Amino acid sequence: MVDYLWSFDCGDTREDLTGLYNATAVNGAVTISPDYSGQGKTLYLDRKQNQYIILPRSLNLTLNTSFTVTSWLLIAGYMTKTILSDCNSFNPICITFLITETTMNIDISNWDNATIIQTAFVSFQNYGCQACWMHVAFSFNHQTGSTIFYFNGMQIGEKYLNMTVATLSQPNKAKATYIGLNAVTNAQPFYGLIDQLSVLYAVKNASVILYEATTVCHYTFDSEDINDGWGPNNIRAxxxxxxxxxxxxxxxxxxxxxxxxxxxxxxxxxxxxxxxxxxxxxxxxxKYISWEAFSSTTKNKAMALLYDGNTIFHIHVPTNPDGCIADISSLSQFPEEEVLLDAQTFLMVKKVEQDQILNKYIIHLQVSDFKFRGQQHKQDNSSVRDTFISSTDNPSDDGEIHEEI
Incomplete structure (x- = not known):
């Protein structure tokens, strides 16, 4: 959810993914690998070389327009660094987004004499870490003047900017918009890495910012190409x-x-x-299994535990409305009446136990839908009958698993 995005993954520092704001790299600004996700590329700016990016025209960020600016950053050094600085010909102000070793800042400056008209900042000292990637977001609501600062997806402060600044036209002047350099003072260069820089002309929802700041990859499998990545980094699988x-x-x-x-x-x-x-x-x-996978079945738990395998399936089998079950004792090594379930019978795992003494797993299964096979005999009116199936298979998991036999 962005209007403009510089992902820096295309190998060209100038490219905006919309194609409308392809810019110019200055003094050898380059992209390097890896980016914050470990997958793509990121923009590297060296302040010692005075490296930055010039956009072809203004982004038209003003106090009369709501906006959200987000980016991943890895900063070096302790000086104030410019993330993005925007000026335009229809307003005498420039809006600059900066970061220090402990604060996130927005400066509103007069673009004629560089006077700072307003400033808003919050501290992230209690949230940051040294030499690591951080996600920052600046969200401005022009109707209320509210400016919310997010750090790694969390709201860390809210400030208010005065919207009464004069908006005189400056038709005969032009100012640039920079990534990594203050467009008003040509100072405060960025030093470090910038990735996934985006601009949205709206107030971005807090849950969306949290998603962008915490999700590396997301696969929905809802497109024809199942390998498509739907997360903020579009990482293909x-x-x-x-x-x-x-x-x-x-x-x-x-x-x-x-x-x-x-x-x-x-x-x-x-x-x-x-x-x-x-x-x-x-x-x-x-898990699709056949009766041949089992060594035997019995309704006697003690007999089942004598089996030499490592897994016992304990199946709670409800009787049909007539109280009938199927006699399949001829299929078992145990001389007992037993139950044979038809194909397409679904069993749901209710509990998994491990007998440390006997070194066996006991998996409790509940029949959710079943049919009977074989000759039926009238039994008592109990609603549930227990059957133990011995197997050499290991249990898959202790979660909710549907077994189909």
Whole structure:
């Protein structure tokens, strides 16, 4: 959700992804790898070389327009650094976004004599870290004058800017807009790395800023290309023998081959920099098994525990409305009446236990939908009957898993 974005991932420091604000690199400004995500490229500016970027025209940021400016930064040194500085011919002011080792600043300056008319700043001293990437956001609401500062996705302060500054036209003068240098004073050069610099002509929602500041990659699988990245960095993945399933206007991935995989890689920077991170996803684990996978079945738990395998499936089997179950004792090594479930019977994992003494897993399954097979015999009216299935298979997980047999 941006109007203009300089991602610096195209290998050209000048490129705005909209193509409307392709700029000019000054004094050898270059992009280097990796960026904050460890995947792409980032803009490197060296103040000793007075490096910066000139945009072709003004972004028209004024106190009469709401805006949000965001960027990833890795700063070096302790001097005040300019992130973005914008001037235009329809307003006698310039708006400059700066950062120091402890503060985020917005300066409103007179572009004729560089006088600072207003300034707003907040401290991030309690939130920052040395020599690490940080996400900053400046959000201005022209209706209220509210200016909210965000650091790493968190709101750290709110200030108010006075909107009564005169707006006299300056038709015979022109000022540039710079990335990495103060456009009014030609001072306060940036020193360090700038990545994913964006401008939006609106107040960006706090939840959106939090998403941009905390999400490295996001895969929805809702497009024809399942490898497309939908996160703020558009990081592509790669996959093999993975199929797209579509349901309720949403899609998911089906892994049904032994060599199926979906891979998004290159995130070593997060670990090497000691960043905290988490990975989350929705799963529905489906395991297709046949009766041949089991050694035997019994309704006697003690007998089941004598089995030499390492996994016992404890299935709670409800009877049908007539109280009938199927006699499949001929299929078992145990001389007992047992239950055979038809194909397309779904079992849901209710609990997983581990018997440390016997070195066995006991997986409790609940039949959610079933059919009976074989000759039926009248039994008592109990609503649930227990069946133990011994297996050499290891349990998949202790989450909510659907087994289909």
């Amino acid at each position: 790669r996959s093999q023998h993975v199929y797209r399933l579509w349901s309720n206007n949403k899609s998911s991935l089906l892994f049904n081959d032994s060599d199926s995989y979906f891979q998004s890689s290159g995130f070593t920077l997060m670990d090497s920099s000691d960043y905290e991170y988490s990975i989350s996803f929705w799963l529905r684990l489906v």
